[in-house]
Amino acid sequence: GHKTIDELVRADEGLVSRSIFVDDDIFQQELRQVFSRAWLFVGHESLVPKPDDYFVSRMGTESVILTRDRQGLIQVMLNSCAHRGMKLCRYDHGNNRTFTCPYHGWSFSTDGKLVERPGELVGVPGHATHYKGELDKKQWGLKTVAQVVNYKGAVFATWDADAPPFEDYLGNMRLYLDAALDHRDGSPGGSEVIGGVQKWRVKCNWKFAPENFIGDLYHDISHRSVDIVGIGPGGGKGRRDASVSRSAICFPELGHGLLGRLPFYEEGPYAPQYARYPEVEAYFRQIHEQRERTLGSAMRVQTSVGTIFPNMSFHGRQPRTLAVFHPISATEMEMWRMYLVDKDAPEAVKEAMRHYFLRYSGPGGMTESDDMENWTGATEASMGAMSRELYFNYQMGVGHAQPVPEIPGCAVNGEYTEENARIYYRRWAQFMNGLSWEQLMAGAVRLEERAA
Numbered sequence: 342g343h344k345t346i347d348e349l350v351r352a353d354e355g356l357v358s359r360s361i362f363v364d365d366d367i368f369q370q371e372l373r374q375v376f377s378r379a380w381l382f383v384g385h386e387s388l389v390p391k392p393d394d395y396f397v398s399r400m401g402t403e404s405v406i407l408t409r410d411r412q413g414l415i416q417v418m419l420n421s422c423a424h425r426g427m428k429l430c431r432y433d434h435g436n437n438r439t440f441t442c443p444y445h446g447w448s449f450s451t452d453g454k455l456v457e458r459p460g461e462l463v464g465v466p467g468h469a470t471h472y473k474g475e476l477d478k479k480q481w482g483l484k485t486v487a488q489v490v491n492y493k494g495a496v497f498a499t500w501d502a503d504a505p506p507f508e509d510y511l512g513n514m515r516l517y518l519d520a521a522l523d524h525r526d527g528s529p530g531g532s533e534v535i536g537g538v539q540k541w542r543v544k545c546n547w548k549f550a551p552e553n554f555i556g557d558l559y560h561d562i563s564h565r566s567v568d569i570v571g572i573g574p575g576g577g578k579g580r581r582d583a584s585v586s587r588s589a590i591c592f593p594e595l596g597h598g599l600l601g602r603l604p605f606y607e608e609g610p611y612a613p614q615y616a617r618y619p620e621v622e623a624y625f626r627q628i629h630e631q632r633e634r635t636l637g638s639a640m641r642v643q644t645s646v647g648t649i650f651p652n653m654s655f656h657g658r659q660p661r662t663l664a665v666f667h668p669i670s671a672t673e674m675e676m677w678r679m680y681l682v683d684k685d686a687p688e689a690v691k692e693a694m695r696h697y698f699l700r701y702s703g704p705g706g707m708t709e710s711d712d713m714e715n716w717t718g719a720t721e722a723s724m725g726a727m728s729r730e731l732y733f734n735y736q737m738g739v740g741h742a743q744p745v746p747e748i749p750g751c752a753v754n755g756e757y758t759e760e761n762a763r764i765y766y767r768r769w770a771q772f773m774n775g776l777s778w779e780q781l782m783a784g785a786v787r788l789e790e791r792a793a
């Protein structure tokens with residue numbers, strides 16, 4: 342018979358059934374229980390800088406339109422015509438005042454001057470004649486998300502009207518996400534995505550990626566070749582974070598986690614790493630000093646890589662990246678990478694970063710190819726009738742997590758541990774079991790509560 346979610350995910354024991362990475366029924370359940378409810382990353386505001394700009398994104402398996410309306414607000418709508426479902430936007434991005442369906446020509450608008458709510462139906466060919474004026478246009482707008490937030494340039498949305506505000510969902514993980522989004526001086530809006538969005542498909546279950554980014558330092562061995570050939574940020578040997586001591590930090594009640602530095606560590610002087618690019622070196626040195634001046638002790642958290650439950654990950658240290666892992670089927674995902682730079686950085690810095698991203702991350706990048714091989718191989722070797730009955734082992738460091746007193750809701754479990762993966766799958770199981778938001782948020786605490 343079918344196992345229950347609690348039988349499949351025994352997080353406290355460090356056991357997770359392989360079937361949750363390959364099973365079609367579980368996948369359909371995920372789309373309903375996780376992707377229809379959780380806050381999902383849909384893009385960055387710099388992808389739609391001007392009014393009427395749009396960027397076609399995804400939420401779960403569904404295509405959505407991320408657009409900036411004429412009032413400057415970000416809107417997210419299902420990319421599917423209300424009449425017979427045709428995809429409205431067939432380009433990846435562009436600029437449109439109204440969205441007109443190619444099938445029968447219905448058109449929809451986000452202009453607050455024309456419509457009461459974004460995505461309203463404004464044009465129906467033959468409305469007066471074929472429909473005898475009887476079609477109620479107000480009833481047949483595009484489905485819009487229940488909530489959307491522009492969090493320091495990163496756009497998150499949810500289909501669930503009952504979901505808590507994004508900042509509560511994020512909890513104190515925001516200290517670490519902030520380091521990526523408003524790296525320079527803590528003020529939002531200073532970053533942009535360069536070079537477009539890299540998108541590619543991988544024949545693996547989508548959860549392998551966020552699990553890897555949430556704190557799998559153990560897989561470092563996979564990237565040994567990268568250390569040898571020399572494609573690091575500075576163009577030389579070694580990887581970007583190899584010199585930084587990291588801890589596996591997690592937010593057990595929320596399912597988020599990262600590799601990074603605990604708060605209030607001593608940042609120390611700028612460590613040179615761009616010897617081959619003097620302009621980049623000078624720029625990052627200046628940013629470092631600026632951060633020290635404006636942020637003071639607040640800068641003293643640092644993210645190497647981290648994951649926001651369920652499917653968004655990021656690099657918080659320069660050079661910064663954002664990633665999202667879209668489910669396609671139980672055994673395939675579409676991976677998107679975006680590369681963040683300071684908007685007003687010198688062109689030479691942006692160019693050096695673009696080259697670095699290409700050789701290091703993305704489908705042609707060396708670290709990513711290493712990971713893709715592992716995730717594809719693990720998915721493939723777990724699909725069989727025999728192998729899917731087995732459990733993966735996540736037992737490293739069970740029982741060794743310690744709270745981090747400075748950050749309520751935060752725990753640390755050394756450097757090499759599978760704690761972060763355990764809390765991620767525990768969270769996944771809570772969503773899959775259909776817990777109410779009240780239950781899901783019962784243990785959440787915020788930084789402000791420390792004083793109380």
Ligand code: FES
Nearest residue numbers: 422424425442445
């Ligand atoms: Fe869009 Fe008919 S499907 S107008």
